[in-house]
Amino acid sequence: MPAALHFPHAPLPPETEALRLEVRAFLADHQASWSARSVAQSWVGFDRDFTRAVGARGWIGMTWPTAYGGQDRSMLERYVVLEEMMAVGAPIGAHSTGDRQTGPLLLRLGTEDQKRAVLPRLARGEISICVGLSEPDAGSDLAAIRSRAEPAPGGWRLNGRKIWTTNAHQSAYMLGLFRTEGTASDRQKGLSQLLVDLSSPGIEIRGIRDLSGQAHFNEVTFDDVFVPDAGLIGEAG
Incomplete structure (x- = not known):
């Protein structure tokens, strides 16, 4: 060698x-x-x-x-x-x-x-947390995400979809990446991370079965989901 x-x-x-x-x-x-x-x-x-x-x-x-x-x-x-x-x-x-x-x-x-x-x-192992990154039209190209977090009184309103989210159906929180300004054409500009309580109204979690018949992957849809200002990780953008 x-x-x-x-x-x-x-x-x-x-x-x-x-x-x-x-x-x-x-x-x-x-x-x-x-x-x-x-x-x-x-x-x-x-x-x-x-x-x-x-x-x-x-x-x-x-x-x-x-x-x-x-x-x-x-x-x-x-x-x-x-x-x-x-x-x-x-x-x-x-x-x-x-x-x-x-x-x-x-x-x-x-x-x-x-x-x-x-x-x-x-x-303590009491809760789990998942990561919301990939989207149906973005995949591993995270700069192309379309899910949005729009400013709202006291926080943010989330709309969009995440996919391949491992164990979302068994997690208490998602650490999600959302576009807080601009459009997908802006690429890395305007992306923010938010800590999302997955019990919030407007969230739908659907399992994606793999070839083995199991569904640890999920599609997560956000329909006008409210996240308070306290959920922002770091600074917007």
Whole structure:
């Protein structure tokens, strides 16, 4: 192997090995109930009871501040937990999006109220949060989205559709990308993110069945849905 492609093993700190053994013992207590099919679907596997048990161990939002339900632990410790979970095909779909994506975003750009309202419940495994990005006419070209958030007294009115939204039907919130000014031809200009309570009136969530007959993907329609000003992540646009 060329020297440039050789990456020597980097030993982890001793405390991570103790954590690894703890995670393995925890997983061994749960594995007997998992089918081969559920193991194969680890990344999207949705098991609320398992996620609550993971949260009770402090293994969701491990690197977050304790003030928001985290443990102030290192990224290497988080890596060890995730590595062990993925190695056995644990069902992490109920908490993976909050742990790796939306939680860190809220920590960086969210208001104090948003952090305190959402992050501790994510860390305990009580709720899930999905990401509303792709649209029927945009796909992975997010700059072409058409769903809009129009200013309204005290907040925003949302209209449009999101598609391929994983586990939207089992989530309490969506972190959605909407156009708050301009048109799709403006591309990246005028895009904003909003924290949307999925129990709000005007939201319809329809499952999209895949070839296996399951429906963890969803189409989400917004029909004049109100989101208060407090739902805006960061600044508009």
